[in-house]
Amino acid sequence: MTYSLDFRKKVLAVRERESLSFEDVALRFDIGSKNTVFRWTKQLEPCKTRNKLATIVIWMLWLVMLSFILMLTKMNGPGG
Numbered sequence: 001m002t003y004s005l006d007f008r009k010k011v012l013a014v015r016e017r018e019s020l021s022f023e024d025v026a027l028r029f030d031i032g033s034k035n036t037v038f039r040w041t042k043q044l045e046p047c048k049t050r051n052k053l054a055t056i057v058i059w060m061l062w063l064v065m066l067s068f069i070l071m072l073t074k075m076n077g078p079g080g
Contacts, residue, residue: 001032002046003031003036003046004046005044005045005046007029008040008044008046009044011025011029011031011037011040012037012040012041012044014028014029015037021034022034022035022037022038025037
């Protein structure tokens with residue numbers, strides 16, 4: 001999930017002001033992982049692009065390859 005820049009700033013400000021741990025602030029703001037909050041201290045801005053294919057694309061490619069293999073197997077018949 002992508003959190004807005006304003007929300008990230010608010011979370012980090014509360015963490016600093018109240019001297020909360022990453023885990024405490026993640027629980028308080030219902031953020032899935034303390035690692036998410038930690039990453040915000042290193043890079044506050046959300047990423048604009050992804051460096052990997054979406055999972056659905058990977059599954060679609062896998063299904064196309066499997067279909068192709070099955071088609072070749074049927075064309076060659078038993079005993080290849």
